[in-house]
Amino acid sequence: MAPGLPPAMDRPHFIGIGGAGMSGIAKILAQRGAEVAGSDAKDSATADALRALGATVHIGHAAEHLADDASCVVVSSAIRTDNPELARAAELGIPVIHRSDALAALMAGLRPIAVAGTHGKTTTTSMLAVALTELGLDPSYAIGGDLDAPGSNALHGAGEIFVAEADESDRSFHKYAPEVAIVLNVELDHHANYASMDEIYESFETFAGRIVPGGTLVISADHEGARELTRRLAGSVRTVTYGEAEDADVRVLSVVPQGLRSEVTVELAGARLTFTVSVPGRHYAHNAVAALAAGAALGVPAAELAPALAAYTGVKRRLQLTGEAAGVQVVDSYAHHPTEMTADLEAMRAAAGDGRILVVFQPHLFSRTQELGTEMGHSLALADASVVLDVYPAREDPIPGVTSELIVEAARAAGADVTPVHDKADVPAVIAGMAKAGDLVLTMGAGDVTDLGPRILDQLSK
Structure with missing residues (x-):
């Protein structure tokens, strides 16, 4: 039988509980009987899944969300030092542990x-x-x-x-x-x-x-x-x-x-x-x-x-079929590094047959774009046509001079057909104007580009 609760984790509070890594640890602790609580920037299906296990999930970050009797506060590297719940933990003397330490304790x-x-x-x-x-x-x-x-x-x-x-x-x-x-x-x-x-x-x-x-x-x-x-x-x-x-x-x-x-x-x-x-x-x-x-x-x-x-038939966002409309398949890819982009594009090329590959790419992180923007552009040259969005910042602040234009220029230099689109709301109409029956559309990136898949399908259906 698996062990029970690690020491001092019977009433954990997670800052950013909806994140992929954090939610998994919270879920296991809840299943082991812990009184799990936490907060996240926005509501989500993941938050609902945690609530179904008995966890308390607050939306937004505020000092009052942290209960005075919490046994520990769990954070990831993405949590900034000025987070009000982190400051409240310091005031109360509640131990703060990194998610990796929490996961290590669960594996003991x-x-x-x-x-x-x-x-x-x-x-x-x-x-x-x-x-x-x-x-x-x-x-x-x-x-x-x-x-x-x-x-x-x-x-x-x-x-x-x-x-x-x-x-x-x-x-x-x-x-x-x-x-x-x-x-x-x-x-x-x-x-x-x-x-x-x-x-x-x-x-x-x-x-x-x-x-x-x-x-x-x-x-x-x-x-x-x-x-x-x-x-x-x-x-x-x-x-x-x-x-x-x-x-x-x-x-x-x-x-x-x-x-x-x-x-x-x-x-x-x-x-x-x-x-x-x-x-x-x-x-x-x-x-x-x-x-x-x-x-x-x-x-x-x-x-x-x-x-x-x-x-094993797949995991969300790893070449996951979003749907099909007007003879066009829309597939979601989490690829955000040039090696991953190339691998997924080659896999889709083999699966698409005679159809074209159209990519909606959202760069992830300014630092990654600064270092690997040229290689990302070269990867996009494997598609028949691409739309490139602005950089998704995630946890980073902007870096002067680093924009998705670095990728666009590199892709064009490699002979790619690339269209920069700065407003995500415009993407469904742009793709619907490009796509033909038999084509495959790939929404690609580690940010919120995945949200565009259903909207593209809606536009294709009209």
């Missing part, structure tokens, strides 16, 4: 699998959670996205396995002590926190060093950043590599596209396994192989886990 006493990497964490964590559940192992899990309904990003299970997405963006994944760790890839991102690739490598080395004695690191044999990390670790931890490289321990022999699915054949421990991945794209097939290798490292029979992976 269990067999954790921590999924890390610059791209693909949410998908791989979800694949493992779904497949292990399919096998009746009843895992606990905390994911950075919803599987099939608001609030489905986390679960308190009765089994001994805990699958968690491990976020490198603020180095919070250093708090975990997994039995099995996955590193999917290693690239420079999160420029506000990392100044160089050396800093990134050092951070991932620290994460790998947190694997418990006798544990296993599952790491890509194909991605150059991951191979460099493996070289730097130099045998300091038991390592299982996966991929198409000839020296991979778990060798990907083939990935055969079948519409919006793939058939994958691997060689593992001298045996060949062929199984179905129910989402399109080679990168998702590789995520599934990473999940297979991790489960096997934990002792789950690969021959049972491989077919169970087919039960």
Whole structure:
């Protein structure tokens, strides 16, 4: 049986409780019997899902939202120091803990699998959670996205396995002590926190060093950043590599596209396994192989886990079909880094057949746009036409001279057909004027561009 409540977390208050990472921790604590409360900037389906579990969710941030008897206040790196609830916690002497410490406490006493990497964490964590559940192992899990309904990003299970997405963006994944760790890839991102690739490598080395004695690191044999990390670790931890490289321990022999699915054949421990991945794209097939290798490292029979992976049919915002109107499909993509953008566009190209790919792209973060705007523009050149919105700031303040025009200019220089649109309300009409039956529209980015999908469908229907 899974353990109960961590010490001092029986009455937690979450600032930003509606966020992907925060809501998952709040949900597990509520399921373990804690009196959960918190606040968020706006109401949401996630907030409603938490209320259904008995949590108290306030809308807006105010000192009076924090109960005097709260046992702790949970924050993420996105919470600013001038938050009134944080100030009230200081006045009352209520302990403030980072969400990563809260998640680490929830994993204590269990067999954790921590999924890390610059791209693909949410998908791989979800694949493992779904497949292990399919096998009746009843895992606990905390994911950075919803599987099939608001609030489905986390679960308190009765089994001994805990699958968690491990976020490198603020180095919070250093708090975990997994039995099995996955590193999917290693690239420079999160420029506000990392100044160089050396800093990134050092951070991932620290994460790998947190694997418990006798544990296993599952790491890509194909991605150059991951191979460099493996070289730097130099045998300091038991390592299982996966991929198409000839020296991979778990060798990907083939990935055969079948519409919006793939058939994958691997060689593992001298045996060949062929199984179905129910989402399109080679990168998702590789995520599934990473999940297979991790489960096997934990002792789950690969021959049972491989077919169970087919039960995963996607996670919200990861190439999720929003709908279809006038013969045009609208698909939502969370891709916001050039590598992710390229991978999703290539997957959609394979799935679209003779249809055109039209992209509505919203850059995420000024710092990322400043560092990777040119590469984002080059990725958009893989689409037949694109609309580029203004930068979604999220937690950042504007950087002088950094706008989405950097991406537009780079895309045009690469030969792309790009239209800048500064008012999101104009996008549905712009796309409806471009799209034809058989086309596929991709709303892409980590901000609120996802909201445009239904509006585009409405406009197409007229």
